[in-house]
Amino acid sequence: MQHLWLIPVLPLAGFFINGLLGRRLPKAAINAVACGSVLVSFAWVLKTLSALGSLETAHAESYFTWIESGALRIGADLAVDRLSAVMLLVVTGIGFLIHVYATGYMSHEGGYYRFFAFLNLFMFFMLTLVLASNYLLMFVGWEGVGLCSYLLIGFYFRKHSASTAANKAFIVNRIGDFGFTLALFLMFVKFGSLDFARVFDAAGKLPAEVSAGWLTAICLLLMVGAAGKSAQVPLYVWLPDAMEGPTPVSALIHAATMVTAGVYMVARSAALFLKAPVAMEVVALVGLATAVMAATIGLAQRDIKKVFAYSTVSQLGYMFLALGVGAFASGIFHVVTHAFFKALLFLGAGSVIHALGGEQDLAQMGGLRKKIPITFATLLCAAVAIAGIPPFSGFHSKDEILLAAHHHAPWMYWVGVITAAMTAFYVFRAIFLAFFGEPRGHHHPHESPPSMWIPLAALAALSLGGGYFHVSRYLELMFGPGEAEHPASLVVISVAAGAAGIALAWLMYVVRPGLADSIAQSAGVLHRLVFNKYYVDEIYHAVIVRPTIAISRELLWRFFDAGVIDGMVNGVGTRARGIGGVLRLAQSGQIRSYAAWVVIGAVFLLYTLAMSGDGQ
Amino acid sequence: MDAGLFFLFAAIALVCGINVVVQTHPIKSALSLVGVMGALAVLYLLLGAEFIAAVQVVVYAGAIMVLFVFVIMLLNADGETRVSRARLANWLGIPLLITLLGMISYLIQREIPYSPRVVFGAFGRGGPRDVGRLLFTEYLLPFEVTSVLILIAILGAVVLARKEIE
Amino acid sequence: MTAHVPLSWYLMLSAVLFALGVAGFLFRRSVITVFMSIELMLNAVNLSFVAFSYQWRQTDGHIFTFFVMVVAAAEAAVGLAIILTVYRNRSTLQIDEVDSMRN
Numbered sequence: 001m002q003h004l005w006l007i008p009v010l011p012l013a014g015f016f017i018n019g020l021l022g023r024r025l026p027k028a029a030i031n032a033v034a035c036g037s038v039l040v041s042f043a044w045v046l047k048t049l050s051a052l053g054s055l056e057t058a059h060a061e062s063y064f065t066w067i068e069s070g071a072l073r074i075g076a077d078l079a080v081d082r083l084s085a086v087m088l089l090v091v092t093g094i095g096f097l098i099h100v101y102a103t104g105y106m107s108h109e110g111g112y113y114r115f116f117a118f119l120n121l122f123m124f125f126m127l128t129l130v131l132a133s134n135y136l137l138m139f140v141g142w143e144g145v146g147l148c149s150y151l152l153i154g155f156y157f158r159k160h161s162a163s164t165a166a167n168k169a170f171i172v173n174r175i176g177d178f179g180f181t182l183a184l185f186l187m188f189v190k191f192g193s194l195d196f197a198r199v200f201d202a203a204g205k206l207p208a209e210v211s212a213g214w215l216t217a218i219c220l221l222l223m224v225g226a227a228g229k230s231a232q233v234p235l236y237v238w239l240p241d242a243m244e245g246p247t248p249v250s251a252l253i254h255a256a257t258m259v260t261a262g263v264y265m266v267a268r269s270a271a272l273f274l275k276a277p278v279a280m281e282v283v284a285l286v287g288l289a290t291a292v293m294a295a296t297i298g299l300a301q302r303d304i305k306k307v308f309a310y311s312t313v314s315q316l317g318y319m320f321l322a323l324g325v326g327a328f329a330s331g332i333f334h335v336v337t338h339a340f341f342k343a344l345l346f347l348g349a350g351s352v353i354h355a356l357g358g359e360q361d362l363a364q365m366g367g368l369r370k371k372i373p374i375t376f377a378t379l380l381c382a383a384v385a386i387a388g389i390p391p392f393s394g395f396h397s398k399d400e401i402l403l404a405a406h407h408h409a410p411w412m413y414w415v416g417v418i419t420a421a422m423t424a425f426y427v428f429r430a431i432f433l434a435f436f437g438e439p440r441g442h443h444h445p446h447e448s449p450p451s452m453w454i455p456l457a458a459l460a461a462l463s464l465g466g467g468y469f470h471v472s473r474y475l476e477l478m479f480g481p482g483e484a485e486h487p488a489s490l491v492v493i494s495v496a497a498g499a500a501g502i503a504l505a506w507l508m509y510v511v512r513p514g515l516a517d518s519i520a521q522s523a524g525v526l527h528r529l530v531f532n533k534y535y536v537d538e539i540y541h542a543v544i545v546r547p548t549i550a551i552s553r554e555l556l557w558r559f560f561d562a563g564v565i566d567g568m569v570n571g572v573g574t575r576a577r578g579i580g581g582v583l584r585l586a587q588s589g590q591i592r593s594y595a596a597w598v599v600i601g602a603v604f605l606l607y608t609l610a611m612s613g614d615g616q
Numbered sequence: 617m618d619a620g621l622f623f624l625f626a627a628i629a630l631v632c633g634i635n636v637v638v639q640t641h642p643i644k645s646a647l648s649l650v651g652v653m654g655a656l657a658v659l660y661l662l663l664g665a666e667f668i669a670a671v672q673v674v675v676y677a678g679a680i681m682v683l684f685v686f687v688i689m690l691l692n693a694d695g696e697t698r699v700s701r702a703r704l705a706n707w708l709g710i711p712l713l714i715t716l717l718g719m720i721s722y723l724i725q726r727e728i729p730y731s732p733r734v735v736f737g738a739f740g741r742g743g744p745r746d747v748g749r750l751l752f753t754e755y756l757l758p759f760e761v762t763s764v765l766i767l768i769a770i771l772g773a774v775v776l777a778r779k780e781i782e
Numbered sequence: 783m784t785a786h787v788p789l790s791w792y793l794m795l796s797a798v799l800f801a802l803g804v805a806g807f808l809f810r811r812s813v814i815t816v817f818m819s820i821e822l823m824l825n826a827v828n829l830s831f832v833a834f835s836y837q838w839r840q841t842d843g844h845i846f847t848f849f850v851m852v853v854a855a856a857e858a859a860v861g862l863a864i865i866l867t868v869y870r871n872r873s874t875l876q877i878d879e880v881d882s883m884r885n
Contacts, residue, residue, distance in 0.1 A: 591877045595807050595816075599712045606719040622787045626795050633799050636822055637806035642814045649818050652799070656825055659792070663836045668828075668844050675851055676825070680858045684818065687862045691869050693814055709808040713801055720797040724790055731789035732837060739836050746841045747848070755845050762852045769856035776863035 002048045004061050004078040007088065008127035010041040014120035022113025027103075034116035035099040038123055042092035048080065049089075055082050060133055060197075067136070071192060079133035079196070082478055086332060086471060087130045087264055090339045094256045095123055097455040101347050102248035104451030105354060115155060115246070122148035126257050130264065135184055135194040138265065142180065142229065145258045146173040152253060153245040165241035172238040176228015183221035190214055200271035219272055219279030222265065223286070230262030231313045232320060233290045237537055239313055243305040247350030250305060255312050255346050256339035263319045263335055267328045270479060274326070284324020284408070288415055291317030293534070295422040299429070300520070300531040303360050304349045307430050311386070312342055314423060318401055321416065327404035329475035334397035340466050341385040341394055344459035345427075348379035351452055352434060355445040362430060367439040372446075374453045376435050381460035383431050387424035388498040395495065396467030402494050403486045413490065417497045424501030429516075432509035618736045621662060629655035642693045646684050653677040664739030667747045792833040799826035813865050813875045817858075824854050 014037030022030055052059050058081035067074040080088070099119065106115055122145060129141025147170075154166030184194060191199045203215065226232070231239040242254050253259070266273065266283065273280050291314045298310035315338050322331035353360055355372050369376050385394040398420060406413035447453070508516045520527040529535070632651035639645045653676050660669035751759055803826060806819030828847045835843020865875070872880055 589882060591816075591880065592808060592811075596708055596712065599716060599804055599808065600708070603712060603715050603719060606716070606723070610719060610723060617785060619785050619787050622791070626791075629795065629799065633802045633822060636815075636818060637802050637810070642812055642818070645815050645818050649821060652822065653825060656829055659795075659829065660832055663792070663832050665832045665835065665844050665847070668832060668847050671848065671851060672828075675855065680821070680855055683858055683862060684814070684821075687865065688814055691814075691866070691875065693812065693875055706809075709805070712808070713805055716804060717797065717801045720800070721794070724793045724797060727793070728788070728790045730837075731793075733786035733788055734792065734836065735786050739839060741839075741841050742835075742844055747844050750841050750845050751848070754842075755849075758849060762849060766852065766856050769859050773859040773863040776860070777866050 001061060002051060002059065002080075003044075004048065004059075004080060004131055005063060006044050007041050007048070007092070008124045008131060010037045010044070011120040011123035011127065013037060015117050015124060018113050018120060019117035022117060025113065027107070027112060030113050030116055031103045034120055035096065035103065037120060038092060038096045038099050041123070041127070042089075042096050045085075045088045045092050049085055052080065055080065055085060057081070058133075058197075072188065072194075074134055074136045074194060076137065077133040077195070078131040078137075080131065082475055083264075083267060083332065084130050086336060086475065087260075088127070090260075090336055091123070091126050091130060091257050094339050094343055094459075095126075095252060097458055098248050098252040098256070098343060098347065101251075101350075101452050101455040102246075104449045105248055105350055106246060109246070111155065115152075118148055118151045118155070119248075119252070122152065122253060122258070126261070129261055133196050135187065135196070135199070138268075139177075139180065139184065142225075142261060142265075143177065145253070145261060146170060146177070146229070149173070149242070149253050149258055152249040153242045155245055155249065159244070162244040165238075165244040169238040169242050172235050173228050176225045176235055179221045179224025179228070181225075183218050183225065186214060186218045186221065190218070196268065200269075203272050203275055206275060215272060216276040216279050219269070219276040220282060222269055222272075223279065223283055226262030226266050226320070227286065228262075229265075230259045230316050230320070231290075232262070232286050232316065233293060234536075236290060236294065236313045237540060240306050240309045240533070243303070243309050247305070247346055247353065250309070251343045251346035251350070254309065255342035259312060259316055260319070260335045260339070263316065263323065263331055266320070266323050267332055267479075270323075270328050273323070280324050280326065282324070284321050284405075284412065287317040287320025287322075287324055288405075288412055289317070290314065291321065291419045292415060292422075295419045295426065296530050297533050298426040299422060300527060301426075302362050304352065304362050304365075304430055304434065305346070305360055307362075307426055308342070308345050308349060311345070311423065311427065312338075314419065315342065315386070318398065318416070318419075321405060321412065322401040325404050325408035325412070327401060328479040329472035330397065330400035330404055332475055333471040334401060336469065336471050337385070337393040337397040337463070337466050340459055341382040341463040344378060344382040344456060344463055345386070347452070347456055347459065348375055348382060351375040351448045351456065352379075354448055354452070357444075362433040364440055365434040366437045367435070368445055369435040372448070374447060375456065378453070378456040378460040379431060379435075381463050383427045385463040385466075386427050387502060388420050388494060389502075390495060391467060392464050393462070393466035395498075397471075399491055399494060400472060403490060406486075406490055417494050420494055421497040421501040424498040425505050428502045428505035429509055432505055436510050437513060618662060618734060621658065621736075622734070625655040625658045628652075629659070642688050643685065646681060646688060649684075650677050650681050653681065662736055663734060663742075664737065665742040667742060667744045789833055789837055793830060796826045796829040796833065799823075799829070811876050811878055813868070813877050816877060817861055817865070821854065821858070824850060 014033050017033050018025070018030055025033075049055070058079045060077060060079040063076040063078075065073065066076045099116070102115070102119065106112060109115070125141045125144025125148060127141075129138050129145060132138040132141060150166045150170040153169050154163045156162045157166075187199060188194055191202050193199060206215070224235075228235040239254055239259070243250055245254075273283070294310045294314035294317060298307050298314065301307045301310065315334070319331045319334050319338070322328070322334060351372065352365070352368065352375060355368070355375065356365065359365065381392075385392040388395045388398045390396075402413055402416045402420070405416050448456075508519070532538075629652050632648040632655065635648035636645045636652065639648065653672060657669045657672045657677070660666075660672060800823050803819045803821075803823030806822065807816055810816050810819065828850055831843045831847045831850070833843075835841065835847075868880060869875060874880070
């Protein structure tokens with residue numbers, strides 16, 4: 001018994017302490033509770049993993065029966081296997097670094113204790129999601145992280161744009177959750193259980209022809225859920241808006257952990273997906289489409305956080321591409337490396353924003369290289385990692401994915417390569433715009449405090465060296481070996497694409513700064529299209545949001561609620577009054593009428609007597 | 617002889633009863649009612665209810681009817697006006713009456729095979745001794761309760777009938 | 783012709799007197815006359831009780847009659863007091879005019 005429950009419960013305790021008492025605690029105490037709970041949780045993960053050894057089989061712990069109703073039995077069961085071990089390390093480790101960073105970043109903000117309470121609550125839910133060994137408990141964590149995302153995106157709740165962004169995130173997530181729920185229902189109907197072990201076991205035994213129809217349906221519905229949570233087409237629209245939240249939130253939730261929950265879930269359900277090739281193909285196509293589309297949008301954005309947000313969407317697309325072509329281990333590997341460099345990118349962006357006193361527009365930045373050198377150095381590490389330059393972490397994981405894609409269908413490889421070039425381009429565009437050239441804004445930048453740059457440094461080290469963690473080899477036990485043979489030329493091509501992207505960005509933003517604007521003007525329509533995110537939000541608003549609101553207002557509210565239901569309720573009252581009005585006429589006030597009634601009653605009684613007494 | 621007495625006093629009772637209902641001036645109705653009560657007292661005697669007959673004359677005819685007459689004289693009550701407004705009573709009154717009478721008659725005639733003949737003196741336990749014994753043993757509780765009832769009635773009458781204190 | 787009358791004739795008389803009382807109760811409009819009709823009904827019932835008492839050769843019927851009379855006395859006292867009050871307030875003894883409870 002490794003007491004796995006401690007891992008999520010420790011941050012939960014932090015949530016309660018900070019949430020209930022935080023208003024009266026000094027900042028140092030809040031920091032200690034919040035960061036400490038995550039640190040102890042991380043330590044416990046390490047202790048557990050070292051105690052469990054090689055984890056060839058899963059280690060499961062069952063605490064109590066949560067639901068027992070008819071044929072449905074759900075227990076509060078947690079389990080650790082290699083997949084969850086990887087996720088646990090990422091979540092608690094990077095979570096801790098981000099908590100520490102946040103103590104510096106948020107030090108001037110109001111609602112300090114509330115922020116850390118929500119952050120801890122998020123850790124609790126995310127860890128529950130990862131440790132769960134049945135779908136329903138995972139869904140609890142799934143919903144919970146969505147809730148915390150809402151709370152944290154809307155942290156500056158007085159700002160209208162922030163609260164609407166929070167609503168958007170939650171509602172779009174909900175649509176995904178609807179798909180997930182349907183998948184759960186179908187799963188229960190077909191498999192009779194929601195436990196991972198039982199479901200995967202039963203799925204493994206299904207012959208291929210039998211499974212095709214409904215198993216594909218289950219997998220597609222699971223993918224809908226994953227698309228909502230992990231911001232894939234068409235449910236990605238919430239993630240860029242989620243940048244309204246504080247930067248540590250963007251780093252933790254919308255880069256490293258929550259958005260990867262979808263990837264984790266699909267990887268966990270590999271046994272199901274492997275039996276539904278159609279679903280896997282869909283996953284791969286959705287991932288690829290998302291990767292490309294988001295990369296193109298990221299080319300033209302001006303807000304530094306938005307660039308990185310679209311980058312996240314694009315990288316998540318890569319992960320789903322990996323899952324879709326069967327390279328589950330590579331997908332998870334990319335989750336890990338992405339967590340390193342994307343968190344670093346966001347935290348670094350936060351450092352830049354903090355240095356400039358809140359400025360987020362790239363057009364207002366410039367020449368920061370010498371003013372905030374630590375931030376520059378660490379961000380540069382992240383950029384080379386994400387661009388796929390060997391021997392840094394991004395190269396290893398992205399390469400594995402591209403090679404697996406090539407093995408599955410070569411055209412996917414080529415699309416992936418083009419996207420990699422775009423990725424390198426837009427990341428370095430942001431770096432060059434921010435750190436090179438002449439200062440364009442009117443700021444007085446200052447470097448961040450140690451509480452902020454120490455985590456940056458740690459993440460930089462991980463981004464550079466993380467490729468050697470051999471995550472996919474570790475996960476081979478679960479998912480099968482990766483492709484051993486690949487022509488070196490493919491690797492060279494992908495690296496060259498990344499380098500080309502960097503070179504082009506160098507050209508356009510450092511050597512000839514006016515080139516970018518002139519290209520933008522000559523490609524006017526295209527540029528506008530991309531800059532406005534293909535007007536997807538506007539399309540959604542017109543096609544989905546406005547009709548829904550109209551239906552709600554006219555049909556459901558005016559007609560049903562006010563008309564039918566209120567009418568019925570009021571009608572009861574009016575009817576009662578009407579009947580009363582009629583009955584009232586019997587009160588004639590005439591005593592003799594009452595006397596007549598008495599006699600009528602007497603006659604009636606006599607009649608009863610006469611009828612009943614016949615036996616006498 | 618019993619039969620003759622019966623017919624005579626039954627006739628008196630009937631005529632006086634009709635008079636009660638028919639007369640316009642209340643005082644005439646009151647006096648007719650006294651007549652009814654007197655006739656009934658004789659009929660009680662025929663049925664062997666001596667105590668009751670005496671009480672009827674003393675209490676009912678002698679006290680209650682006197683009270684009625686007092687009040688009629690006090691109020692200077694008149695005959696009735698022509699206007700009648702109780703529609704239910706006016707319309708349903710006669711049918712109801714006929715129905716009532718009919719039903720009671722039916723019930724009674726069902727009894728006919730079982731009813732004995734009334735012989736004066738056949739029932740000897742209607743005297744004060746027998747009534748008193750029953751009253752103070754088996755029906756003691758109701759007896760006491762009625763005494764409380766009379767007390768309440770006295771209080772009520774006094775309170776209701778006095779003039780308001782200025 | 784026998785010299786003794788069947789008991790059922792007493793009951794018939796009682797019934798007719800009762801019906802007369804009901805008639806007065808329904809049709810007369812002076813309060814006091816209505817009240818007297820009620821007394822007529824009570825008397826009719828008394829006759830019934832005594833008749834049945836004779837039939838069953840038990841004195842219990844007489845006890846009932848006794849109590850009826852007691853209650854009638856109490857009721858007469860209070861009722862007449864009420865009539866006095868109504869007369870003082872409404873200056874009328876016609877029950878059709880005492881209809882402020884209308885509707």
